[in-house]
Amino acid sequence: MTARVTRYITTMQRNMRRVSGFLIFVFPCYRKGDYGMGKIKTGAYNPLPVAPMVLVGATVSGKPNYMAVGFVNGVNIKPAIVYVSLNKRHHTPTGIIENGTFSINIPSADYVIETDYCGLVSGKNVDKSNIFTTFYGELGSAPMIEEFPITCECRYTGQKVEFDMDTVYFGEVMQVYINEEVLGADGKIDVLKVNPIYFSGLENRYRALGEDLGPGWHIGKQYTPKQGTAEAEPRGPKYQCSIVERCAQPALTIRSRVAPAELAATIGQSAATVFLFARDNGSTPSGALFVAYHGFDGQGLDIEIGFPFMPGIEGRGNIHLSEIPGGKAASYRHVGSYEKLPEVRTALEQWLSINGYVVCGATYEIYLNDPQTTAPEKLETEILYPLLPGS
Numbered sequence: 001m002t003a004r005v006t007r008y009i010t011t012m013q014r015n016m017r018r019v020s021g022f023l024i025f026v027f028p029c030y031r032k033g034d035y036g037m038g039k040i041k042t043g044a045y046n047p048l049p050v051a052p053m054v055l056v057g058a059t060v061s062g063k064p065n066y067m068a069v070g071f072v073n074g075v076n077i078k079p080a081i082v083y084v085s086l087n088k089r090h091h092t093p094t095g096i097i098e099n100g101t102f103s104i105n106i107p108s109a110d111y112v113i114e115t116d117y118c119g120l121v122s123g124k125n126v127d128k129s130n131i132f133t134t135f136y137g138e139l140g141s142a143p144m145i146e147e148f149p150i151t152c153e154c155r156y157t158g159q160k161v162e163f164d165m166d167t168v169y170f171g172e173v174m175q176v177y178i179n180e181e182v183l184g185a186d187g188k189i190d191v192l193k194v195n196p197i198y199f200s201g202l203e204n205r206y207r208a209l210g211e212d213l214g215p216g217w218h219i220g221k222q223y224t225p226k227q228g229t230a231e232a233e234p235r236g237p238k239y240q241c242s243i244v245e246r247c248a249q250p251a252l253t254i255r256s257r258v259a260p261a262e263l264a265a266t267i268g269q270s271a272a273t274v275f276l277f278a279r280d281n282g283s284t285p286s287g288a289l290f291v292a293y294h295g296f297d298g299q300g301l302d303i304e305i306g307f308p309f310m311p312g313i314e315g316r317g318n319i320h321l322s323e324i325p326g327g328k329a330a331s332y333r334h335v336g337s338y339e340k341l342p343e344v345r346t347a348l349e350q351w352l353s354i355n356g357y358v359v360c361g362a363t364y365e366i367y368l369n370d371p372q373t374t375a376p377e378k379l380e381t382e383i384l385y386p387l388l389p390g391s
């Protein structure tokens with residue numbers, strides 16, 4: 001009897017480790033308490049009801065290997081960075097380190113059995129290379145699954161975070177491959193056609209996509225603030241952006257990290273350097289001076305200063321070929337002194353957020369006239385926010 005119980009516990013522990021924490025919270029134990037609105041404490045565990053199910057692929061000792069993963073998601077839009085959290089005992093991480101690449105393969109519900117199987121057996125003991133048809137993309141070493149509607153190849157960024165059981169690996173998505181059949185009439189991925197699998201750790205079940213509840217970054221606009229609560233900023237027309245579609249413009253820029261106090265001087269110097277370099281090479285800018293603000297780390301601003309040019313221009317040394325990105329953008333023309341720009345940008349960013357627009361990448365200020373010859377109140381600056389498509 002004792003031997004049977006020990007065997008049972010050992011098997012259970014092995015299974016728990018195998019799914020990397022997922023089964024640990026399958027049967028939470030509820031305890032009634034006094035936590036307002038009838039809430040009960042249920043313990044410390046991952047309460048996310050569902051996770052998208054994927055197979056992470058890597059080449060291990062020359063062979064494609066795929067494992068089931070629910071700890072997966074995106075962490076940055078541009079560049080597209082994803083993470084996968086993998087138990088240290090698994091076979092797949094060896095391949096990620098070996099080649100510096102991995103793939104994420106999104107199965108359709110038709111492949112739920114094969115997907116689960118890849119989570120039940122390890123490449124250490126079982127050859128999983130012939131379950132699917134494997135293809136390789138641009139990276140050459142991240143195996144991808146032909147049968148799955150969406151796959152992508154990732155370059156391991158070299159960044160990882162170690163926890164007791166799992167290691168979180170970050171990867172940059174280098175290319176996404178889709179099966180044409182999952183494209184909708186508008187040429188975009190139709191998620192219903194993909195028919196992805198979700199794993200519900202809370203109940204240990206696979207589930208398919210549910211009801212359509214409305215568009216993201218939009219439906220929240222229907223929210224009516226509770227009585228007596230003012231909106232953060234009125235939607236009034238004072239700082240309303242125009243939403244535009246832009247073509248990408250090639251540009252020559254100098255990228256620098258500067259203290260805010262050095263900003264004006266750096267803009268002047270870099271603008272002159274780029275302008276003179278282009279002139280000496282027989283080119284003139286096709287548009288006005290601009291600064292792209294990539295970020296501020298508390299001490300320094302990460303900025304790019306330059307001019308747009310016609311295609312074909314090339315940089316040299318610290319003058320780089322860059323671009324003012326194309327696509328959907330929010331644009332606002334500020335008329336007035338440059339000193340007002342931070343205040344205007346704060347108000348615009350509130351307007352964008354209230355109206356459900358998601359800014360994606362650097363913010364651009366394009367200085368449309370010359371501060372040497374224009375009165376401060378007549379200066380014109382276009383402020384440009386590239387937007388996440390669909391927001």
Ligand SMILES: Cc1cc2nc3c(=O)[nH]c(=O)nc-3n(C[C@H](O)[C@H](O)[C@H](O)COP(=O)(O)O)c2cc1C
Pocket residue numbers: 018019020022065066067068069070071072085086087089090091092093116118119120121122123124166199
């Ligand atoms: C539903 C499900 C979700 C899983 N999620 C993860 C996960 O997020 N991370 C992980 O390390 N293992 C996860 N696993 C377990 C691995 O897929 C499994 O241990 C696999 O056999 C490892 O394969 P490998 O040793 O060939 O790499 C999951 C398994 C299942 C069934």
